[in-house]
Amino acid sequence: MSLAQGRHYLAIPGPSVMPDRVLQAMHRPAPNIYTGELIEMVAGIVPDLKAVARTRHHVAMYIANGHGAWEAALVNILSRGDRILVLGTGRFCLGWGEMAAAMGVECEILDFGPRRDIDMARVAEALAGDTDHRIKAVLAVQVDTSTSVKNDIPALRATLDAADHPALLCSDNIACLACDAFEMDDWGVDVMVTGSQKGLMTPPGMGFVFFNDKADRARGAADLVTPYWDWRPRVEPQEFYKYFNGTAPTHHLYGLRTALDMILKEEGLEQVWRRHAVLAEAIWAALEVWGQAGPVRPNITAREKRSHAVTTVNFGPGNGDRMRAWMTEQAGVTLGIPLSGVDGPDAATGDFLRIGHMGHVNAHMVLGVLASLQAGMTALQIPHGATGLEAAMKVIAEAG
Numbered sequence: 201m202s203l204a205q206g207r208h209y210l211a212i213p214g215p216s217v218m219p220d221r222v223l224q225a226m227h228r229p230a231p232n233i234y235t236g237e238l239i240e241m242v243a244g245i246v247p248d249l250k251a252v253a254r255t256r257h258h259v260a261m262y263i264a265n266g267h268g269a270w271e272a273a274l275v276n277i278l279s280r281g282d283r284i285l286v287l288g289t290g291r292f293c294l295g296w297g298e299m300a301a302a303m304g305v306e307c308e309i310l311d312f313g314p315r316r317d318i319d320m321a322r323v324a325e326a327l328a329g330d331t332d333h334r335i336k337a338v339l340a341v342q343v344d345t346s347t348s349v350k351n352d353i354p355a356l357r358a359t360l361d362a363a364d365h366p367a368l369l370c371s372d373n374i375a376c377l378a379c380d381a382f383e384m385d386d387w388g389v390d391v392m393v394t395g396s397q398k399g400l401m402t403p404p405g406m407g408f409v410f411f412n413d414k415a416d417r418a419r420g421a422a423d424l425v426t427p428y429w430d431w432r433p434r435v436e437p438q439e440f441y442k443y444f445n446g447t448a449p450t451h452h453l454y455g456l457r458t459a460l461d462m463i464l465k466e467e468g469l470e471q472v473w474r475r476h477a478v479l480a481e482a483i484w485a486a487l488e489v490w491g492q493a494g495p496v497r498p499n500i501t502a503r504e505k506r507s508h509a510v511t512t513v514n515f516g517p518g519n520g521d522r523m524r525a526w527m528t529e530q531a532g533v534t535l536g537i538p539l540s541g542v543d544g545p546d547a548a549t550g551d552f553l554r555i556g557h558m559g560h561v562n563a564h565m566v567l568g569v570l571a572s573l574q575a576g577m578t579a580l581q582i583p584h585g586a587t588g589l590e591a592a593m594k595v596i597a598e599a600g
Contacts, residue, residue: 204532211569212536213345213375213510214398216559218455222401225458226451233448239440241457242448248460249408252377252400252469253392255384257412260431263449266374269393269407270296275424276431277368277391277415280304283334285326285367287318289351290344291539296372297339303424308335317505318351320359327363336418337368337391343376346539348512348554349500350380357388368415374398378463379476379509379558390415396452399472399509401459401559406452476508479557479566482595483511486570486588494583495519499552509558510536516582520553523576530579531572563596 210217231238249259262268274296278284281304286297288311297307310322318340327335338360343350353371360369368390373382377392378399384392389412396406409431419425419432433442441447463472484503490496495516500506515523520538527533536554557566570592577584 202530204528204530206532209533209565209568211533211556211565213348213554213556213558214395215404216398216401216556217561217565218403219401219459219462219560221462222455222458226403226455228451228454231450233450234440238448238450238453242440242443242453245453245457245460248464250410251464252460253373253384253394253410254382254386255392255410255412257385257410258416258431258435260409260411260434261443262407262409262429262434263405263444264407265397265404266372266393266395266407267295267299269374269395269409270299270372272407272409272429272431273370273391273393273411274300274303274305275422275426275429276409276411277337277370277418277422278303278305279421279423281306282336283308283330285310285323285335285338287323287338287340287351287356288312289317289341289349290314290347292344292346292372292374293339293341296341300339305424314347315349315499315501317349317500318356320352320355323356323359324363327360327365327367330365333366335365335367337370339370339372341372341375342382343373343380343507343509345375345510345554346512347499348507348510350376350505350507353382353389354387361388368418375558376507376509378469378472380507381473384410385412396456398558400456401462402452402455406449406456473508475562476557478595478599479561479563480506480508480511482563482566482592483555483557483570485591485595486574487511487513489588489591490574490577490584492585494577494585496577496582496584509556511555511557512538513553513555514551515553515577516551518550519580519582521550522580523573523582524553526576526580527572531576533569533572535569567592567596 288294370391377394392410396402397404499512538552
């Protein structure tokens with residue numbers, strides 16, 4: 201017998217759960233794209249996007265997914281033959297580097313593996329060896345969605361500064377903007393990319409590139425830039441259509457406007473960060489108790505190096521696949537598949553699953569996932585500590 205009927209819960213690390221209000225805002229006839237409310241609304245979206253990124257500088261909006269935002273960032277700051285430093289902590293920064301390499305950019309790769317964050321000593325060594333400053337940019341992710349590691353972006357800026365190196369600091373925040381704390385200007389990030397479908401709680405289809413004046417000066421010499429991806433016409437355009445180099449993504453914009461209102465005006469960004477932190481801590485508390493009497497363990501050992509948006513978990517040999525199937529078929533919950541970023545010599549991909557806890561999530565949603573996981577481990581006879589759910593409940597109770 202299946203108990204999965206009813207409203208299904210998509211607990212994958214993006215697309216995240218879309219608020220009903222966001223979907224309702226999008227459910228409307230197409231607007232006039234030449235005059236009127238759409239133009240006025242977008243003028244207000246721009247400063248609110250900057251507020252979420254904590255920057256006073258620039259944002260370019262694209263009709264694209266996160267890979268499109270990657271490409272937009274690269275073509276505006278680099279030329280063929282340039283050298284960049286790619287800091288791999290899972291699948292996604294390595295993927296960003298692969299995109300750059302396909303464009304004729306030379307990539308120096310430091311791969312820190314699937315279970316740890318960036319080693320700043322190795323970065324410092326690479327920068328010190330670049331005496332002629334051939335490295336034009338350093339690519340990192342704040343959170344890698346495949347491994348769920350959270351990198352220390354301020355420490356990376358400090359490492360660049362200590363080396364007196366002029367490379368641009370580029371951060372991929374697709375997984376974690378409006379989930380994990382991020383301060384673009386205060387942390388000295390030159391370029392940041394994100395997408396609409398995770399912490400911004402809007403369906404996939406919009407990509408964003410935030411950049412400062414230093415990055416824009418690099419744009420002046422970049423020979424990879426093309427008319428569509430050029431960020432300059434999209435910043436403070438004299439004609440509305442230039443925001444998107446053509447027709448605007450009208451209904452995404454209505455949804456995004458509602459999502460930004462929920463984040464900034466109703467809940468407040470700091471409280472959004474706090475909510476994500478508490479819910480993540482509840483998940484970790486359950487996992488750590490389950491692991492006391494069984495094979496369950498978070499992919500990232502140190503709590504301070506885990507994302508508040510997604511948690512990658514090893515459930516033991518083959519159990520990741522078994523648990524995901526049981527959760528979908530019996531509990532009505534879809535969990536994230538493992539990605540190749542967690543492959544390693546001591547584990548198979550099928551051991552892992554990923555729990556998305558980003559965006560429009562609350563206590564009863566997270567506790568429901570955890571209770572279902574504990575039921576699934578019992579049903580599948582996976583050994584586990586018996587009081588994981590109680591540990592999570594304690595975190596929720598004490599946060600009130």
